Amino acid sequence: MTMFENVTRALTRQLNPRGDLTALDSLIDFKRFHPFCLVLRKRKSTLFWGARYVHTDYTLLDVLEPGHSPSDPTDSGSFSFKNMLDARVEGEVDVPRTVKVKGTAGLSRNSTLEVQTLSVAPKALESLHKERKLAADHPFLKEMRERGENLYVVMEVVETVQEVTLERAGKAEGCFSLPFFAPLGLQGSVNHSEAVTLPKGCVLAFRVRQLMVNGRDEWDIPHLCNSDMQTFQPGEKLGEEKFTVIQASEVREVHEDFMALKEEVQRETQEVGKLSRVGQGSLLSALSNLLGKKKELQDLELELEGALDKGHKVTLEALPKDVPLSKESMGAILYFLGALTVLSEAQQKLLVKSMEKKILPVQLRLVESTLEQNFLQEKEAVYPLSPELLSSLGEEELTLTEALVGLSGLEVQRCGPQYTWDPDTLPRLCALYAGLSLLQLLACSP
Known part of the structure; x- marks a missing residue:
């Protein structure tokens, strides 16, 4: 940023x-x-x-x-x-x-x-x-x-x-x-x-x-x-x-609770999930090459928006020519591109590293649990963190995860363990939650 x-x-x-x-x-x-x-x-x-x-x-x-x-x-x-x-x-x-x-x-x-x-x-x-x-x-x-x-x-x-x-x-x-x-x-x-x-x-x-x-x-x-x-x-x-x-x-109605965000993210991941196995693999490859390059991600977003405006079919550079994107799948990809571009380039690079180490599910559970407990909390406070959320991570994976969520403003402390909730971090954590949801779907695609 x-x-x-x-x-x-x-x-x-x-x-x-x-x-x-x-x-x-x-x-x-x-x-x-x-x-x-x-x-x-x-x-x-x-x-x-x-x-x-x-x-x-x-x-x-x-x-x-x-x-x-x-x-x-x-x-x-x-x-x-x-x-x-x-x-x-x-x-x-x-x-x-x-x-x-x-x-x-x-x-x-x-x-x-x-x-x-x-x-x-x-x-x-x-x-x-x-x-x-x-x-x-x-x-x-x-x-x-x-x-x-x-x-x-x-x-x-x-x-x-x-x-x-x-x-x-x-x-x-x-x-x-x-x-x-x-x-x-x-x-x-x-x-x-x-x-x-x-x-x-x-x-x-x-x-x-x-x-x-x-x-x-x-x-x-x-x-x-x-x-x-x-x-x-x-x-x-x-x-x-x-x-x-x-x-x-409508912001207050939409932000009634965490379930509104969760349902929104699930709708969009379902659309991406409708892509063929080849399509999902190619999308993951394309994003892996673009994460950490914010301008290139934004350029892709503009390309998809322009194609939707004109009713054109689009294929990603890494997507085979015989796997076109439908209007619905392009819309879902746009949704997640919007979330990913909210994250810093450092976070995007950490996401790629997390995919390599296969720890996206742990990170997603950590962010989801935090949002679920604090979505409507308007005051900064320190809360205990369930040890089970991070118990499967080694030293390097734990540090990587702390950095990823820390760049969104969520301070995780191993002592306790515990974390500090700051309501100002809510938008960035929501974007991180969406980005993790997409990448886990693509990374786990058979």
């Missing part, structure tokens, strides 16, 4: 824990998520590890008929954070053998982040709605209508008040010292420093609301949405039927 991602996610936890404020993942995209920008939600998006959005290079104003421009977004308040970015480090393995996940990232004590929230004023939106209709013939709208996409409008952002350079000094993230981690590229320098400069007005997080198109040129942005609502009215789209996604307004 980049330093920018750590910054935006820590900020989002501070301002809006478990809410609908979305952290921006990439610094290069900050200009594309200002108020009124139009964005798309990733297919197979889930709020268990965070809905993800992609920019479109268009704003709501671009697709409306010419007319007056709305007033500038209003300032909803300023906040200053001193050392708040010390909240998280991804993990480090101390010499000689134990994993220790600390609550500090060793960030420079000189880093102060001052941000403000800007939101579209209700009166400005109401005036815009009354005075400017939709440009029904706009090429972008035509394309989105044909593909049956849902469009979302950025309505509120959290941005920097002044340019600021944030520095991190100390041990590198994922700095593993054990010899068997070295081949994975996880052995880093003890003296590590990193800095990122955020310009003034840099968007760090945002909120969206769904755009609704009624008829040819009427539009609206309702306050509340549900999974049945579509930007374009049913019957108007010409492309493939889109996947249902989870809306932010």
Whole structure:
């Protein structure tokens, strides 16, 4: 995970824990998520590890008929954070053998982040709605209508008040010292420093609301949405039927308990399980080659999404030409790619190592047991760990497992044994649970 991602996610936890404020993942995209920008939600998006959005290079104003421009977004308040970015480090393995996940990232004590929230004023939106209709013939709208996409409008952002350079000094993230981690590229320098400069007005997080198109040129942005609502009215789209996604307004219902996540993951693994034996083996081979290469995983995700948009059949590079992917299997693979890309590259490499050592089932039981017991727990606490969960692991396998879950924020201590639960780690542990479920299915395929 980049330093920018750590910054935006820590900020989002501070301002809006478990809410609908979305952290921006990439610094290069900050200009594309200002108020009124139009964005798309990733297919197979889930709020268990965070809905993800992609920019479109268009704003709501671009697709409306010419007319007056709305007033500038209003300032909803300023906040200053001193050392708040010390909240998280991804993990480090101390010499000689134990994993220790600390609550500090060793960030420079000189880093102060001052941000403000800007939101579209209700009166400005109401005036815009009354005075400017939709440009029904706009090429972008035509394309989105044909593909049956849902469009979302950025309505509120959290941005920097002044340019600021944030520095991190100390041990590198994922700095593993054990010899068997070295081949994975996880052995880093003890003296590590990193800095990122955020310009003034840099968007760090945002909120969206769904755009609704009624008829040819009427539009609206309702306050509340549900999974049945579509930007374009049913019957108007010409492309493939889109996947249902989870809306932010439904997050509390969806997160009722761990069973909701478990059932969701099981549905998707069943779809992958419908692939032939050759297909599953080839998918495992492809993922094994891509894990630890986050950009390549993201490129595969984009390729599959593009194929679904156009109704094309797709074969993975490692998949034989006579084993095409159905729409349903592509959707399931997209679901798991979304989970895997949430994990750091170090975790992805550790997953490959875990497959080689055949300890995925143990790791899956550990994560599943932890989530089942603590899914609704909103306070940090230390709990005993059942010795049976880890009793089958040797020293090397145990350290590898501690590192894997530790990079998601779950601190396991051999003394006891016990673990520390932090509710902020829930999204990353959910993503790890999904990734482990897929890889175990593929690794155990006959």
